[in-house]
Amino acid sequence: MLSIARLTKHYGDNLLFDLRDFKLDAARAYVLTGMNGAGKSTLLRVLAGLAPADAEGVHFAGEPVKLAPYPAALRRDIVYVHQHPVMFSTSVAGNIGYGLKARGMVRAEASKLVEEAMHWAGVQHLRGSQPATLSGGEKQRVALARAKVLHPRLLLLDEPTASLDGEAREQVLSLIPSLTQSGSTVVMACHDRDLINLPDVRRLKLRDGQLEEK
Amino acid sequence: MGLADAVRGAFGLLFDGDPVLWRIVWISVSTSVLGLLIATPFAIAGGYAIAMTQFRGRRVVIWLVQAALSLPTVLIGLLLYMMLSRHGPMGGLQWLFSQPGIVAGQVVIALPVLLAFTLAAVQAADPRLAETAIAHGASTWRVMSTLLYEVRFGVMAAIISGFGRVISEVGCAMMVGGNIAGETRTITTAIALETSKGEFAQGIALGVVLVTIALAMNGAMMVLQGDAHAARGRG
Numbered sequence: 347m348l349s350i351a352r353l354t355k356h357y358g359d360n361l362l363f364d365l366r367d368f369k370l371d372a373a374r375a376y377v378l379t380g381m382n383g384a385g386k387s388t389l390l391r392v393l394a395g396l397a398p399a400d401a402e403g404v405h406f407a408g409e410p411v412k413l414a415p416y417p418a419a420l421r422r423d424i425v426y427v428h429q430h431p432v433m434f435s436t437s438v439a440g441n442i443g444y445g446l447k448a449r450g451m452v453r454a455e456a457s458k459l460v461e462e463a464m465h466w467a468g469v470q471h472l473r474g475s476q477p478a479t480l481s482g483g484e485k486q487r488v489a490l491a492r493a494k495v496l497h498p499r500l501l502l503l504d505e506p507t508a509s510l511d512g513e514a515r516e517q518v519l520s521l522i523p524s525l526t527q528s529g530s531t532v533v534m535a536c537h538d539r540d541l542i543n544l545p546d547v548r549r550l551k552l553r554d555g556q557l558e559e560k
Numbered sequence: 561m562g563l564a565d566a567v568r569g570a571f572g573l574l575f576d577g578d579p580v581l582w583r584i585v586w587i588s589v590s591t592s593v594l595g596l597l598i599a600t601p602f603a604i605a606g607g608y609a610i611a612m613t614q615f616r617g618r619r620v621v622i623w624l625v626q627a628a629l630s631l632p633t634v635l636i637g638l639l640l641y642m643m644l645s646r647h648g649p650m651g652g653l654q655w656l657f658s659q660p661g662i663v664a665g666q667v668v669i670a671l672p673v674l675l676a677f678t679l680a681a682v683q684a685a686d687p688r689l690a691e692t693a694i695a696h697g698a699s700t701w702r703v704m705s706t707l708l709y710e711v712r713f714g715v716m717a718a719i720i721s722g723f724g725r726v727i728s729e730v731g732c733a734m735m736v737g738g739n740i741a742g743e744t745r746t747i748t749t750a751i752a753l754e755t756s757k758g759e760f761a762q763g764i765a766l767g768v769v770l771v772t773i774a775l776a777m778n779g780a781m782m783v784l785q786g787d788a789h790a791a792r793g794r795g
Contacts, residue, residue, distance in 0.1 A: 394695050395694070395695075396691050396694065396695065421694075421697050422697055424695075425695055425696060425697075426691075426695040427695075428688050428691070428692065430688075431688075431692070432686055432688040432689055432692055434689070434692075434693075434706060434709075434710065435709065435710055444693075444696055444698075445696035445697050445698075448693075448696060448697045448698040448699065448702050449697055478790075492696065493696070496696065496697065
């Protein structure tokens with residue numbers, strides 16, 4: 347689904363990573379592990395077009411593309427979710443429908459998809475709530491719904507269970523497998539053992555600027 | 561005239577609907593609002609662009625904008641006077657000693673205030689907001705409208721501050737407007753003139769109007785700040 351012959355990222359003179367033959371298959375889940383500062387979040391941000399990097403031989407869905415300037419096709423098909431997702435100053439339903447509105451989808455169709463996404467994330471009771479009233483776990487679920495509703499080919503999740511505990515963490519964990527079932531490739535940067543040990547998840551480790559499959 | 565008589569006379573002018581006094585208030589408010597309306601879109605777009613774009617000389621631009629905040633309005637008036645005078649580059653417009661000239665001055669005075677406040681508001685916004693909008697497929701314009709909506713309280717504070725600055729300035733309105741009765745006489749230029757003539761009643765009445773406007777502006781700012789705190793909530 348995504349292949350990059352070579353992807354390098356520098357901070358000044360320092361090399362953060364130099365990845366060769368980086369490949370992601372369609373409808374698969376990957377966990378990306380590594381020490382703090384190894385470049386996990388940066389790699390996700392590069393793939394999302396939020397950080398620059400040097401890339402050679404990039405193919406997405408079989409088509410050759412460039413990462414800079416970031417093409418509209420990738421912007422449409424790749425969605426990135428922050429470690430601590432930020433909500434817009436609108437209702438939960440408005441937040442989930444944000445990307446659909448940005449794509450110019452008609453209101454009736456968007457409402458139907460938003461309703462489905464809220465049901466999937468178990469946040470339908472929060473539909474009219476303002477983001478300021480949400481807990482961390484609720485925000486994370488709303489953020490996942492906001493991403494899933496766009497049916498991205500590639501979903502990039504930065505530490506989706508970080509700073510969550512108890513029931514909130516379990517609820518988020520339970521949503522992850524269904525993302526790949528709906529056809530998305532999911533890459534999660536994480537330290538969470540339960541995420542790393544999810545079934546049918548490929549494990550990638552960033553170490554010393556190289557990517558290892560475990 | 562004693563102070564008590566002047567104050568009594570001032571409130572008499574205010575409550576009797578003195579046409580000269582209210583004409584002055586109207587000229588002040590209308591030129592200030594018009595100047596602000598013209599300056600606001602440019603300043604907001606400029607403040608947003610400077611905050612969101614990395615370019616060579618950006619720090620110099622920010623430095624100049626912030627320095628322009630402390631420019632004396634009389635200096636702005638002098639520059640505009642030279643531009644608008646008969647032999648100046650904009651002399652053909654014939655705006656000197658006219659309301660359009662005052663409005664042009666208000667635009668120049670309001671721009672740096674609006675620009676600096678908008679720039680500060682956008683810079684203070686959580687960078688994840690713009691990234692989230694981009695990562696969910698928003699166009700450049702939608703990212704801009706989203707972010708400006710998120711910092712709307714800061715932008716509104718910018719507009720209120722800009723209005724406060726233009727309605728209370730005297731130097732530029734005096735030089736460019738010429739303080740012509742019924743045409744370009746504003747609250748501040750009228751106060752200066754009446755005081756110099758020893759006619760305190762109208763000056764005090766106009767001062768009361770100006771203080772009332774200032775109180776209303778600050779009240780609006782406090783309401784906005786309260787709304788901003790409420791919007792932030794525990795998130």
